[in-house]
Amino acid sequence: MDEVSAFVPPEGAPKRQLRDRTTSFNSLPYIKPAKLRVGIDTTKPVLRNRASASSMKSAGSPTERSEIISPIPRRHLLQTSESQHWLHPPATPPFAVSREPSPVSATSTVASFRRRKASTQHMNFSALMEQERMRSFPSYQTIKPNDHEEEPGAGRRWVRWMHKNGLKQWIVPSAVGAAMYWKWCIGLGGYSGYATPPIYGDYEAQRHWMEITIHLPFHQWYTYDLQYWGLDYPPLTAYVSWLCGKIGTMFNPQWFALDQSRGIETPDSKVFMRATVLALDTVVYVPAIYLFIWAWQGTRSSRTQHLALLTLLFQPALHLVDFGHFQYNSVMLGLTLFAMNMFASGQDLLGAFFFVLSLGFKQMALYYAPAIGSYLLGKCIYLGPVHGLRLFTRLAAVTVVTFLVLFLPFLPPFSSFTTILDPITRIFPFNRGLFEDKVANFWCATNVAFKWKHWLASNVLVKISSALTFIGFLPSVIGLIQGSIKTRVWSSSQESTQAAQIESSANTPTLPLLPYALLTSSLSFFLFSFQVHEKTILLPLMPMTLLLSGSSPDSAAFSWGALMNNVAVFSMWPLLKRDGLGIQYIATLVVWNRLIGYNPLRLRKKSFVDLLSTAVYGACVFLHLLEFVFTPPARYPDLFPVLNVLVSTPVFVLIWLWSIKRGVEVGWALEGLPGSRNMKTSASQDRFGVESTAQRAAAANGESMRRDMGVRAMSLGYGESRRRLPFRAQSVEVEENS
Amino acid sequence: MKLLLFPSYRSTDFEVHRNWLAITHSLPISQWYYDTTSEWTLDYPPFFAYFEKILSIPALLVDPAIIDLQNSNYSAWSAVVYQRTTVILTELVLGIALLRFVRGTENISVQRIISASLFFHPGFLIVDHIHFQYNGFMFGILLWSIYQIRQGNKLAGGFFFAVLLNFKHIYMYLAPAYFIYLLRSHCMSPTGELLPARFISLANTVIVVCVVSLGPFILMGQLPQLLSRLFPFTRGLNHAYWAPNVWALFTAADRVLLRYVKGSGINVVINESGISSTSRGLVGDTVFAILPDIKPAHTFLITILFQSIFLAKLWKTPTYKSFLASLTLCGYTSFMFGWHVHEKAVLLILVPLSLLATSSHAYCRTFVIASVAGVYSLFPLLFTPAEAFVKLSYALLWGFFTLLPLNNHTYEFPASLPWVILDMFEKTYLGGFLLLHAVLTLLPLLSRSFESLTFLPLMLTSIYCAIGLVWAFLRLSAIYLTQE
Incomplete structure (x- = not known):
């Protein structure tokens, strides 16, 4: 009791008033009356009412306790997604379920929580709350240890162990080291085109590019012997290849001798090639992850951050493709991730620069372009005509200049006009088919029933696929732009020119939408666009894994993320099998799932995702067994890849729909941003008309919270401390009981 | 994994x-x-x-x-x-x-x-x-x-x-x-x-x-x-790659003396067959050029002698801890002085020693030195470039995850000046492994021309590890014999 009471000093009405003033200082008149009422009411019945109706503020104990206003950590992006949490209050506090109903207000709070939870099923990043609550509430673990012990996951246990043994500061280096070791071990296995002359595979392609870039002048890069792995990636890849080739030649010129070295597979050249992937990955992707954790999850507990880092570091699909199959995807993804980090910290110009680099490394990054483009456009709109236009011109300038620099050697002063056409035609091969291998996308899956190639001409197919892709990513674009338009009003109003400037360097309200938008747009490309590879699933996988990395094991993002990762790896199985990576396939999957504490084979039936996952995993296992036992009949040599596609595609389609849904949900949350209330009262009242009472209350409360948060970090801390109150109250009771 | x-x-x-x-x-x-x-x-x-x-x-x-x-x-x-x-x-x-x-x-x-x-x-x-x-x-x-x-x-x-x-x-x-x-x-x-x-x-x-x-x-x-x-006694004193034990140091001393004698021209009887025999990497007999030859019987005698000391102590204090220590030391003695010891036998020391490591800081430190030297001495077993990274990163991670927490659990501050100096020396020695590895990695790149030095990296590894292992042996014996 002592400890808690020190923590929560008893306090009367005056101080509460004071605190209220602090908020209302920031908040706008519209919400003020409600708040005042809350502040003044101190009698018990009303308190109970209040708890169930509106506020997180419902301070637990009858004696009106309050909290010490503690120093508030710097808030980053997740604060904005956290704020949605006010709209959808956190899941029922775990300990509340296990305990008997306790007297007075805590129960009522909990009850209201539960009720509201029922009305709003999905909440993203609820892990955030979970973790923070645990940290702020020491007796959590003693109250319900069982809740914590159910499949904690090797990663979580390891992180905990490290923390307990005073090795906290070593987690990041050792995790990175372990990941490097792991990647290298994967690299010991086979790769694409291993020992299959005359054309070999992706490994040989990459090696061949190193060979041609160091030996040939610029203008021949995109024209030299195109039949044998002509360069078909943008210039940055070529430059990187050149660098790697130069370094490799220092060791042994034989490895990259022009034409002589084709298909060279000596052990030391393999080691060198693997080392280049590992080095580039470590230089680009790993720091990008680290920055991501820092920029997007900077407010989380360090354990969660470390766990998220582990989740991202050991992502199986990327490992298998980059270190097994042999490609340099991690560079492209890392650059995009850098761009995201820059957006999160308000450095939009740098972000655009990085994204162009990413595009310049692999044109596949175009899958992200609609989301990122509309995010930036949205931000320009959000900033209003003056600042927005300025930002827009700057962004345009940065983008164009970066592109120009990238393509500089192929542009007029250095070469003839027609040279620029070579890379362009190589990079965008529209003359290839609708799909090559069996890809788990819409075209390939429906091809089973409907032979597209027979029915429609190639150019029509191109148009249809483009149109479908466009429709596919449209929701994310609309979401981002609409979100900005909704929030724009505030910053363009007269009084806030100053604030607009502040905002231009800090967060944008639409930022939490960005991962979902990236997911939607890249998945729509993957599902509907032309000439997709199975490896391309890595692109949608990245935003999904980012979302997964911060979520708690019982959230929807976690379930979907784990499902998508596993299914993605499964969808690449035919490819991996060809490369002789069967063992690595099993090992990476097992390790990663153990690490995040996810057991695919466990039967869950809590929600739709769980049921779906169970069914899908069942199908996967069944397919593997079938493939192991039977050889496919001669009539259908591709039977198993096709079945694989048929299992994977629905999952990807569902995830695409889920990402749209989440995008819309997050978009709703944005509406409550400061200022929008003034202009759009009627609109939101319409909305209230259709929503349930509980939701309305939650929304109203969330609205006020939004207001606080949008403006200053200080009010955020205020919000958080209020949130803690119910749990504190419970801790008081626990102490009293014991 | x-x-x-x-x-x-x-x-x-x-x-x-x-x-x-x-x-x-x-x-x-x-x-x-x-x-x-x-x-x-x-x-x-x-x-x-x-x-x-x-x-x-x-x-x-x-x-x-x-x-x-x-x-x-x-x-x-x-x-x-x-x-x-x-x-x-x-x-x-x-x-x-x-x-x-x-x-x-x-x-x-x-x-x-x-x-x-x-x-x-x-x-x-x-x-x-x-x-x-x-x-x-x-x-x-x-x-x-x-x-x-x-x-x-x-x-x-x-x-x-x-x-x-x-x-x-x-x-x-x-x-x-x-x-x-x-x-x-x-x-x-x-x-x-x-x-x-x-x-x-x-x-x-x-x-x-x-x-x-x-x-x-x-x-x-x-x-x-x-x-x-089962018992082929026809092999030589040292394995192709010298297991890091006393004989490795002995052989190395012989080589150094040979160089010295040749350089200075001192008139010492040189066993001519020894000049070519040692360190040529054959599973054959090792003949020394200057130092006296070692016969299996000698190694046997020395081993027995050392072991009997530890066994006498065990006889006096037959406890579990004492058993573990003497078990380790028996294996250690054989490793140190045995005939044709294989470097893989170092596991025979490291495994029981791990069980001892928690009992005190002295044991723990011995364990650290022996582990680092022992594990490093296993590195030459894998000489292909692809595995170089595997063994190195894995060993580093392992060392980091076990040695550091163990050290933290049992740490004691060195009590007096000699101990502080000793502590410094040991730390320097452990740090030396990084240097050694750097040298060994760079050596083939720098000196492609030195065909005669193909054996040098192995020799260096062996000698450096032998120093650590012999030191750990002395340390462990001293701890065991002095403790109650």
């Missing part, structure tokens, strides 16, 4: 074991120790032969080519997968034993570190999973035996050790400590009277095990043949 190492480099030992699978499968038992189809004849005791026999049965289902005797150097993917899987599965014996160790100990968290460190020991990774042997399995049995002894179940401990001896006779190195300890603490009362009933039960256990193992061969009158296979 170890699955990923399947495709990595395999030493000749892989073929050795494959050949043994073939021998035990396709030949009748009477031919096992006579077969010379391949140069890799069966030279492990009978239990191991039985073990291979059992393993060869599923192998028939996986791929019959594995157990074809004539099918020399067969390394298809199926064979690799099968044999590596057997290593991983049999290592579970070790895992279970280690789990048992964790249970029922007073300091669970520390013991857990020890157990984990043993299970993930880079020595096992290098020797078993890459190089290919079944050490995890063997040490599993050894740890079962030690575990039984810790639980006071000494008869079972003796039984397991007898079984182990019949799997791999290298564990003879540890036998004296077992013998003395079981005799003193199990067969004698604390006051020193012999308890015949216990003695007979123990003796019977051991004899039964040996009969089961050797019986068929004794019946067939093959014992001499078997023993000649």
